[in-house]
Amino acid sequence: MVNKNRVPKMIILTAPLLIVLVIFLSILYGAKSFDPMTVWNAIFHYHADNQDHAIIQSSRVPRALGALLVGAYLAISGALMQGMTRNYLASPSIMGVTDGSVFVITLCMVFIPSLSSYQMIFASMIGSALGAIIVFGFGSLIRNGLSPIRLAIIGTVIGTFLSSLSAAIASYFQVSQNVSFWYNARLHQIDPSMLKLAIPFGVIGIILALYVSKSITILSLGEDISITLGQRTKYIKIISMLAVIFLTGTAVALVGKIGFVGLIIPHMTRFLVGIDYKWVIPCAGIVGGLFLAICDILSRFINYPFETPIGVLTAIIGVPFFLYLIRSKGGKNVV
Amino acid sequence: MSILRVENAEARYEGNVIFENLCLDVIKGKITTIIGPNGCGKSTLLKTMGRILKPKFGKVYLQDQDINTLPTQEIAKRLTLLPQNPIAPGELGVEELISYGRYPHRKNISNLTTEDKEKIEWALEITHTLPYRDRPLGSLSGGQRQKVWLAMALAQDTTVLLLDEPTTYLDLAHQLDVLQIVENLNHHHQCTVVMVLHDINHAARFSHEIVGMRDGKIMATGSPHELITADTLKQIFHIDARIMVDPSNGSPVCFGYESALAEEEFVLHKEKENVAT
Numbered sequence: 001m002v003n004k005n006r007v008p009k010m011i012i013l014t015a016p017l018l019i020v021l022v023i024f025l026s027i028l029y030g031a032k033s034f035d036p037m038t039v040w041n042a043i044f045h046y047h048a049d050n051q052d053h054a055i056i057q058s059s060r061v062p063r064a065l066g067a068l069l070v071g072a073y074l075a076i077s078g079a080l081m082q083g084m085t086r087n088y089l090a091s092p093s094i095m096g097v098t099d100g101s102v103f104v105i106t107l108c109m110v111f112i113p114s115l116s117s118y119q120m121i122f123a124s125m126i127g128s129a130l131g132a133i134i135v136f137g138f139g140s141l142i143r144n145g146l147s148p149i150r151l152a153i154i155g156t157v158i159g160t161f162l163s164s165l166s167a168a169i170a171s172y173f174q175v176s177q178n179v180s181f182w183y184n185a186r187l188h189q190i191d192p193s194m195l196k197l198a199i200p201f202g203v204i205g206i207i208l209a210l211y212v213s214k215s216i217t218i219l220s221l222g223e224d225i226s227i228t229l230g231q232r233t234k235y236i237k238i239i240s241m242l243a244v245i246f247l248t249g250t251a252v253a254l255v256g257k258i259g260f261v262g263l264i265i266p267h268m269t270r271f272l273v274g275i276d277y278k279w280v281i282p283c284a285g286i287v288g289g290l291f292l293a294i295c296d297i298l299s300r301f302i303n304y305p306f307e308t309p310i311g312v313l314t315a316i317i318g319v320p321f322f323l324y325l326i327r328s329k330g331g332k333n334v335v
Numbered sequence: 336m337s338i339l340r341v342e343n344a345e346a347r348y349e350g351n352v353i354f355e356n357l358c359l360d361v362i363k364g365k366i367t368t369i370i371g372p373n374g375c376g377k378s379t380l381l382k383t384m385g386r387i388l389k390p391k392f393g394k395v396y397l398q399d400q401d402i403n404t405l406p407t408q409e410i411a412k413r414l415t416l417l418p419q420n421p422i423a424p425g426e427l428g429v430e431e432l433i434s435y436g437r438y439p440h441r442k443n444i445s446n447l448t449t450e451d452k453e454k455i456e457w458a459l460e461i462t463h464t465l466p467y468r469d470r471p472l473g474s475l476s477g478g479q480r481q482k483v484w485l486a487m488a489l490a491q492d493t494t495v496l497l498l499d500e501p502t503t504y505l506d507l508a509h510q511l512d513v514l515q516i517v518e519n520l521n522h523h524h525q526c527t528v529v530m531v532l533h534d535i536n537h538a539a540r541f542s543h544e545i546v547g548m549r550d551g552k553i554m555a556t557g558s559p560h561e562l563i564t565a566d567t568l569k570q571i572f573h574i575d576a577r578i579m580v581d582p583s584n585g586s587p588v589c590f591g592y593e594s595a596l597a598e599e600e601f602v603l604h605k606e607k608e609n610v611a612t
Contacts, residue, residue, distance in 0.1 A: 106393070218438060224418040227387050230411025230439035275424045276431075 008279035026064035041193025068289040073247040073289020078262030083216040091262035099159035100131020101252035125249030182256035205246030336362035344393030354551030371548035385416030411439035416497040425473025436490030498530035539551030563587040
């Protein structure tokens with residue numbers, strides 16, 4: 001058991017270094033590339049009238065941080081959901097959580113357009129909760145509805161329904177232009193004021209997630225076993241769901257919908273560190289953050305000098321992985 | 336003396352009443368086996384006793400304390416339940432799974448104490464799972480896996496052990512192995528055991544007390560000799576059983592049986608024939 005913890009410890013120890021490296025690369029390269037000296041000066045000797053400095057401070061830095069945070073938030077949400085439900089297909093985008101967020105954000109843009117960033121995050125969190133409640137509600141109503149494939153189908157159906165409804169409302173009230181931002185995540189349009197809020201909200205979510213992480217391991221042995229071992233399963237599930245709502249809600253409010261990160265990163269993480277959620281949760285955050293930040297850097301070069309939407313990249317990597325999961329684990333209800 | 340008592344319990348599953356007004360006393364230090372046809376409520380009763388299902392009405396008492404008022408972690412120190420066919424991630428290591436049995440005894444510190452380690456070692460030993468302690472669960476056979484789950488339950492170090500069909504899907508040798516572990520626990524460690532079994536011969540051989548259920552009702556309780564009789568088995572399973580006593584250990588054995596319904600039809604058929612002639 002001592003040897004088994006080597007990988008997660010290595011990931012956590014090397015994380016700061018890798019994160020700094022990725023942030024640095026993300027700032028350096030893009031439609032316009034900078035030399036390291038300019039970046040250094042832009043951060044530590046900022047001149048407001050220097051155009052390069054302005055780009056770096058107002059666009060590149062928030063973008064790099066945003067990609068890291070959103071990747072981490074979605075990956076942790078996915079890991080929590082997969083562990084809690086023992087469903088290998090559970091993730092914020094498949095279970096209707098992100099669509100719920102976009103739906104409520106759309107409603108807000110139509111009916112209360114002057115929303116502050118702060119209220120926007122709240123609206124998004126309410127939406128996450130709504131999406132999750134509808135999907136899991138349906139899942140519990142239908143016999144065996146919480147089995148992996150069925151829950152994924154219910155989630156996809158409800159998610160598509162919510163996003164169609166959002167699109168209809170948006171076009172009826174002529175706010176499609178604004179709403180499309182949340183459908184095709186655009187990391188390069190991150191609002192710095194939103195980013196500042198996303199950090200404390202996300203930190204709350206991460207603290208909750210770490211708090212339940214060990215209990216999630218027990219829960220992943222099955223509900224009966226978990227009760228037998230004296231765990232308060234309802235309490236753990238509520239805390240986990242709160243963490244998912246905080247994390248996914250914040251991520252969607254920040255950049256909109258990004259698929260597949262919440263699905264594939266937890267699987268990759270478990271492959272690397274094993275199935276103890278004490279390690280899976282923090283490592284999924286690190287791997288997810290790095291993954292999305294690297295995807296974001298790549299997205300600038302696939303069709304240079306034009307940006308490829310990040311969702312295209314995550315889907316290109318995510319879809320084959322999704323199919324592989326169904327093929328390799330389809331018969332078993334084991335996470 | 337009763338260690339676990341079910342009083343006027345009613346359980347429902349998806350709105351259907353599984354049993355109502357059910358009472359049962361589990362005698363301390365004995366092995367009690369619940370037998371009965373599929374869907375008679377055996378597992379539901381076991382789950383109700385293990386607080387996995389909350390009874391709609393009625394109460395369950397563990398050592399004279401209402402389990403509804405006891406903190407769940409406190410119950411976990413005294414009672415454990417091994418569900419039917421539990422599934423864990425295949426990558427999980429054997430020893431790791433067993434160590435989760437210590438969960439209710441652990442404080443917030445994540446490290447295992449010396450006592451934890453001793454209990455894990457003891458559980459490995461008593462279930463004969465030592466040879467594969469370092470292997471992942473996915474690499475084991477069904478029988479080996481079941482013993483590992485049993486070891487996890489034992490690591491929990493409780494006085495009451497509830498086992499839901501612990502021998503299902505196991506070959507003859509592994510079935511015997513599991514039941515002998517249970518017997519050993521009862522003899523040498525004063526464990527009170529309640530289990531659900533399908534094999535009435537195993538029930539007869541390994542239990543002190545047998546509870547026969549049908550359609551959510553307890554039809555009969557008693558020692559194997561009182562319960563494994565042609566009459567009671569007919570009541571419980573609607574079979575005509577041929578019973579003899581195993582000369583090697585004196586327990587009753589059902590060595591053959593016919594469906595009682597088929598025989599009734601046959602008799603009816605005969606009577607009709609007689610009437611016709």
